[in-house]
Amino acid sequence: MIERTLNLFWILLGAAAAAYAWTLGIVGPSGPESGLFPFISALIILGAGVVLLLQRSGDAAVPDFPRGAALGRVLGVVAGLAFMAVSIPYLGFAVSGFITMIILLRAVEKSGWLFSIALAVASVAVVVGLFGHVLGMTLPRGPWGF
């Protein structure tokens, strides 16, 4: 079912991208236009999507998606990273990185509080020290100046 839905998505994506590329122009008086290359790519996606949709159902992949606790762990990682991407502009890298590490270690790995805090502090300190100071990279700072 997931595979069929995805194949349908490829067809729609290919068709939409081809239609958009067409509006950019394919070939003009001075030669190929901006739309030519994406148009060809979109047609290939569209065609491949059709072929995959027409395959026998026995040929479709049977995905082994996680369930229960395993799914929770995967979603926990995604949630942790999403939190970090949202919070970096407001909290800065160090604080949002620390909280993300705690989320990952506590919620995903069920580590103890002491271990989680120690590892989070150490990891963030090493990363900020290496990238922010040794390599001179400007990492986003929060309202506290770090």
Next chain:
Amino acid sequence: MGLLSVEALGGLLTGFGVILTPENLYLCFLGSLIGTLVGVLPGVGPLAALALLLPITFTLSPVGGMVMLASIFYGAMYGGSTTSILLNIPGEAASVVTCIDGHQMAKQGRAGAALGIAAIGSFVAGTLGVIVMTFFAPAIAAVAIRFGPPENFALMVLGVVCTLFMITGSPVKGVLMMALGFLTAAIGIDVVNGRERFTFGSVNLSAGIELLAVVIGLFGLTEVLSNVEKVVKSTVVTDRIRGLWPSLADWRASWRPMLRGSGLGFVLGLVPGGGPVTASFMSYALEKRISAHPERFGKGAVEGVAGPESANNAAVAGSIIPVLSLGIPGNPVTALLLGALVIQGIQPGPLFITQRPDLFWGIVASMYVGNVFLLLLNLPLVGLWAQLLRVPYRVLFPVVLLLSMVGTYSANKNVFDLWVMLGFGIAGYVLHKLEYDLAPFVIAFVLAPLLEQSLRQSLAMSPDGAMIFVQRPGTALMLVASAVLVALMFRRKQKKSGGDL
């Protein structure tokens, strides 16, 4: 040819002049060390490590940065065997096959001999591969320098088709991923006329999709998501590893597989889509097929370690040649190396050797030096690497994720890239579950700007439109070869599925 050899030796001397500075030697050593570490630790592949460490190279000279990245790539091939032999868990994909006989040897109390043969085989193959590379890469570039846009276009098409031909899964899915890579690369401003494509008015999209965000998402995050599904209990190696120097019988049984593995690995590395993983499997199959006692394989045959471990190292040297001499990557790791050069403002291709001899020969010379570093790191220090296996994955993965975020952010200092990375990570995870090969996407994504440029230049210079691809013999030959490969690819699939695509 003789002149080319003299030029190559002269170039190599230049390269040693470049590499034998304290800074470059340090970076080569550091890359070898990180590469071994990446190879030893399961769950962190060389591609993810290269992507994570790519931002560090922005602050280094192009030579230093590329030397470090290349040494991580071949260093991972050395380190991968340690985990395969001791724990029966491959440290990285090219060492999967080493588990079969390597771990059996360890169970029989011959872990030291297996590790020794793996390290020496890697050194022999790595060095032989670089020697051939020294003379072969300039020869290829000398031919390719005569290529115009149509030939370049056809060559890139052939490269992408070879990659598709080598993938093991569905060819239709491979083609789809390739086209998706091309389409994703088209997002942003068209460099020819400044027109925006697929940006939908977004300022973030007008600069295009960042390569680092794509690679870290597709390979780093996807790998982490796949690994965190299961609770992995770390296995600790408690036995002391003895007898690293192989016995005379081991030597006798291994030297031929090492040489065969070196040759086979080098050739498979040259072919786009080949590379270390394919090379190691093919070498194992070859050794088993030609062995007088194939029944020994799977029960601790030293040839089953010597051949594949040599092959995967030789394949690294082979796979770097098309990138540096033609500008065509054959696998995601070399695609990232190409991306790293482009970020530094350098375009590899036939002119690369003549325009940047310091960089090209510096990289080649560093591979000689790096192989020596790796032999020293992997033979006497193997016990230390084994102890590193105590680091549990639950400690490793949050740190990897933190580095992924910093690595992605550092490219443009833009939070938008973090969302791109997360999006590609989730997409990669789902597509991986549905048996889509992600390699064609990355290779197409990296090659797309050059491929499009060649296509447009070819059509613009042709009075007969697309006929230019048929009128030029070299171009026609490469496109016919591509068409034949596509036909063979679908025919193979039809045979497998009994008539259906």
